[in-house]
Amino acid sequence: MHPSASGANLPVLRGHNAALVLDLLRAAARADGGLSRADLAERTGLTPQAVSKITARLRTRGLIEESGHRAPTGGKPRTGLRLAAGARHAVGVHLDGERLTAVLTDLAGRQVGERTAPLDLGRPVDEALGAVAAEIRATAATASGPVIGAGVGIRGPLDHRTGVLHRVTGFPHWEGCRLRDELARRLGLPVAVDKNTNAAALAVLAAGPVPAAGPAAGTGVEAGAGTGVAIGARGGGATVGSFAYLHLGTGLGAGLVLDGALHRGGRTGAGEFGHQAVQLDGPPCKCGNRGCLEALCLAAVARGDLRGAAALLGVGAANLVALLDIDRVVLGGRTVQADPGGFRAGVAEVLAARGRRVPVAVAPPLAVAEGAALLVLAPFFTAAALG
Amino acid sequence: MHPSASGANLPVLRGHNAALVLDLLRAAARADGGLSRADLAERTGLTPQAVSKITARLRTRGLIEESGHRAPTGGKPRTGLRLAAGARHAVGVHLDGERLTAVLTDLAGRQVGERTAPLDLGRPVDEALGAVAAEIRATAATASGPVIGAGVGIRGPLDHRTGVLHRVTGFPHWEGCRLRDELARRLGLPVAVDKNTNAAALAVLAAGPVPAAGPAAGTGVEAGAGTGVAIGARGGGATVGSFAYLHLGTGLGAGLVLDGALHRGGRTGAGEFGHQAVQLDGPPCKCGNRGCLEALCLAAVARGDLRGAAALLGVGAANLVALLDIDRVVLGGRTVQADPGGFRAGVAEVLAARGRRVPVAVAPPLAVAEGAALLVLAPFFTAAALG
């Protein structure tokens, strides 16, 4: 591979624009319903004629379709275009220690099916993988159209690029498991693996901006310098922004979306949120240090002090919001789901007290599984409109 | 403006590739010297013929030039191409409270001149701005070619997009100063404003990867999903990676480069590193909270405990490396420059003790001013190779 083969030729250009259009239609599909060619031209900055050509190609491929007419405003009414959401499906799996949750989603990433099964990671790897593959197959079997692959969300540390697990707390025989390739071989389908926090963050990203009005943020583009991202930086089709997904379950971790893109770091290590020191002389953590946020937070949970846990989570969130200038915070994980309102309020309170006024929300319970499915759908909205 | 006008047409494509080539030549200019057309083709992934056309256009514009021949390897020797570094110049200014440091740089961002002058922010804004403008003019006057603008690095908080200062600690009459526009008016030149930490981070980014061998990091590109950045994400022409610049002076802040791009956040607020809580029951900070890293660190400095300050900085760095999976840490700021070796060692020690083995370096003293100049040079390496 080239060290930095980022030169763009005509096929790349075409793929980029096609993916952009498809992404806008995906976002629209999850909101009102559709967009016209004129809408797309306005939002992409391309000419209407270019959009016509692009949508014609996508229509030929069966990825989008026309959908009636909009109400006219004094001229010819706009023809609606929408994602042919049923044209492709994906399976997303959340491996949560003792439970497996699988969802089937359409091309827009919307859930259209669900399965749950117990999962015993204590079994031999080969057996367990067979069970996981069987669940994925069973989920895929309910799809009305082709299934393009399966995504898996699981606790880190792991390497997203290679799909290899580094370590699974409590189950040392899983260390080094080539999860992606093993599942892909069993399924005969493309498989993608990522941390549960990253998967959930993708689901939140795809769900679009917070329903309520967001915080004030000027949209004025100006002539100042901006080293870094060139053409092509974009988010989930809607407002580009930043948020952190904080996951409190058997551990504490984060999924970071910065400027509309998930930040994984070079070794899929980003998001290690739980082992920040917040009490230098605090109690020892199993990581070897003292005063880690995770240790304090889980201790509070263990003694039933959910308010205290939420407050601690709020402190960590405040640190993070300050460091990254993040627009909103989303909470998730089994512990949070036990008292969503309490955690939301507790975290928001600490954030406000520290002058970091950002909206706080709770992610849907299936966010990890949904996001895992998005892992395999992503290529459609990035460049894979080729072929 | 379009909400997300990221559609790419032919001019955008051309600009992207031209900027990419120029950026590679800039990086080369700061290292060995030059690259041939064949080198560029290899690194961009474009065909040699495309590179020939692109370089011909850049040569017509006087931005690059041929530079002798490489040693042949059994065929026609490669013709060297290099940035016409003297074709453009820029001024970078660091406003550091009581001192102004201005540098003149060439197109490659290399320093070719320097001026220092006392600065009294206690004076009326108008007077002080006049003095700053005069220094910039004096610096620009020494340039052998056209000066395309001036960049200013100053302590935050401020808004990079608008160039407006929010607040200058100790000098309330500067609040709300439209620094960018005021200077641009006085100079008749484009001006860009950014936080000192961001400017320094840009300088570190432009300087390229750490001279010694970097940490291991697989370069295998694979077929997994990667929602987010599409074409065009790139860094300073060299290895794309992440690092944090930590600035310890009269305050404590950070400049974050993630995946090769400076992360500013939506409100230029990113990098507020000093007000992370690391001691929940610690001493009060002027920000209103307790146990902020900045308060602890500056207290250590005040009592002459530089080792203690370095250790605290190391704790903060470890938190940050864990959260963002960062490849290296770079230190800077007046306090660090007082004992570079001690801080480097102290921070590295804490990082290692916490299992975050990343290289630690100290930035050159003029990093902020140099980075400020890069703010105005950036458009050349992003898209401004247009008409």
Added chain:
DNA sequence: TCCACTTTTGCAACAGTGTTGCCAAAGTGC
């Protein structure tokens, strides 16, 4: 000294992108 060989670069023709100019289609409103 000559000649095959390799490698780099350029010229010319080409494929395919988005753009421009123009026009038919399909509504509203008087």
Added chain:
DNA sequence: GCACTTTGGCAACACTGTTGCAAAAGTGGA
């Protein structure tokens, strides 16, 4: 019924990178 507005497609176009081929400029061996 007719002027007007708006949408979207057809055709010609400009300009991108690509492909095919040849010239330039070296090496190395006979």
